[in-house]
Amino acid sequence: MSSPLLVRDRSALAGALEEGPRVAVMTMGALHQGHLDLVAAARRHEPAGQVIVTIFVNPLQFGPTEDYEAYPRTLDADLETLEGIGADLVYAPSVRDMYPGGKPRVTVDPGPLGQVFEGAIRPGHFTGVTTVVHKLASRTVATAAVFGQKDAQQLAVIRQMNQDLDLGWEVIAVPTRREADGLAMSSRNRYLTAAEREQALALPRGLDAGREAARGGAGACQVRQAARRAAGLAGGPAGGLEAPDYFEVVDPATFMPLDDSWDGRPALLIGALRVGHTRLIDNTGVSWMIE
Ligand code: PAF
Numbered sequence: 600m601s602s603p604l605l606v607r608d609r610s611a612l613a614g615a616l617e618e619g620p621r622v623a624v625m626t627m628g629a630l631h632q633g634h635l636d637l638v639a640a641a642r643r644h645e646p647a648g649q650v651i652v653t654i655f656v657n658p659l660q661f662g663p664t665e666d667y668e669a670y671p672r673t674l675d676a677d678l679e680t681l682e683g684i685g686a687d688l689v690y691a692p693s694v695r696d697m698y699p700g701g702k703p704r705v706t707v708d709p710g711p712l713g714q715v716f717e718g719a720i721r722p723g724h725f726t727g728v729t730t731v732v733h734k735l736a737s738r739t740v741a742t743a744a745v746f747g748q749k750d751a752q753q754l755a756v757i758r759q760m761n762q763d764l765d766l767g768w769e770v771i772a773v774p775t776r777r778e779a780d781g782l783a784m785s786s787r788n789r790y791l792t793a794a795e796r797e798q799a800l801a802l803p804r805g806l807d808a809g810r811e812a813a814r815g816g817a818g819a820c821q822v823r824q825a826a827r828r829a830a831g832l833a834g835g836p837a838g839g840l841e842a843p844d845y846f847e848v849v850d851p852a853t854f855m856p857l858d859d860s861w862d863g864r865p866a867l868l869i870g871a872l873r874v875g876h877t878r879l880i881d882n883t884g885v886s887w888m889i890e
């Protein structure tokens with residue numbers, strides 16, 4: 600497997616698209632092993648197809664007080680990382696290439712899924728995601744696209760958009776890659792100081808505790824409480840749909856919180872923690888249903 604071809608603008612991308620199946624792996628760069636898992640999944644999905652990695656730090660999905668400027672941009676290192684692992688093409692456009700008319704006046708509404716949890720805490724975030732993903736879908740004309748399960752709400756929004764707006768993709772979800780101590784890999788982990796890195800472990804600790812409680816047959820409220828306690832959050836009720844730090848048991852497709860009428864069917868325990876200036880999100884599947 601050789602080095603992928605780099606294209607920097609839309610017309611070069613159009614000229615580099617090959618006949619046959621194409622799988623898109625959309626990223627904001629600062630690639631880590633979790634991203635490489637996405638590329639590997641794309642290659643497995645289409646052994647002879649074209650695997651296209653997009654690298655674009657999308658201004659539209661960052662709020663005015665968020666880390667758009669600080670977000671790591673490491674294209675040279677990313678290209679090295681992508682050598683020989685099965686990517687054929689890298690599309691790394693500029694902001695001007697992606698948004699030639701400036702901020703788009705027409706955007707893609709992520710619907711109700713875009714209003715809760717991360718959507719409530721980061722207003723406009725999912726509109727930015729769906730808009731850029733839709734544009735990248737139009738430009739790469741892929742038959743399949745790969746996304747990580749770590750961003751579970753993003754994945755749910757994209758699945759819904761794929762269905763509702765006829766993107767025609769097969770959406771491939773790839774399990775979260777974790778560090779040895781359980782922290783989910785994320786490009787934002789590099790912001791953490793050593794002390795913050797320790798504090799961040801409260802997130803996987805909470806998820807583990809919640810999953811254990813679910814294994815023991817606990818209801819959704821107990822699962823949430825177990826997660827909150829293990830993470831050292833105040834023992835009170837749910838963080839709520841707009842709390843910056845939360846653990847919640849939700850329906851994986853709608854992200855609606857489940858209560859104790861939950862019958863143990865597969866659900867997601869989602870969590871978010873702010874550590875210093877960094878917000879981290881993570882999730883795990885929970886179920887106690889005996890099929
Ligand atoms: O998950 C990401 O890296 C981004 O949200 C995505 C899907 C590439 C859109 O900018």
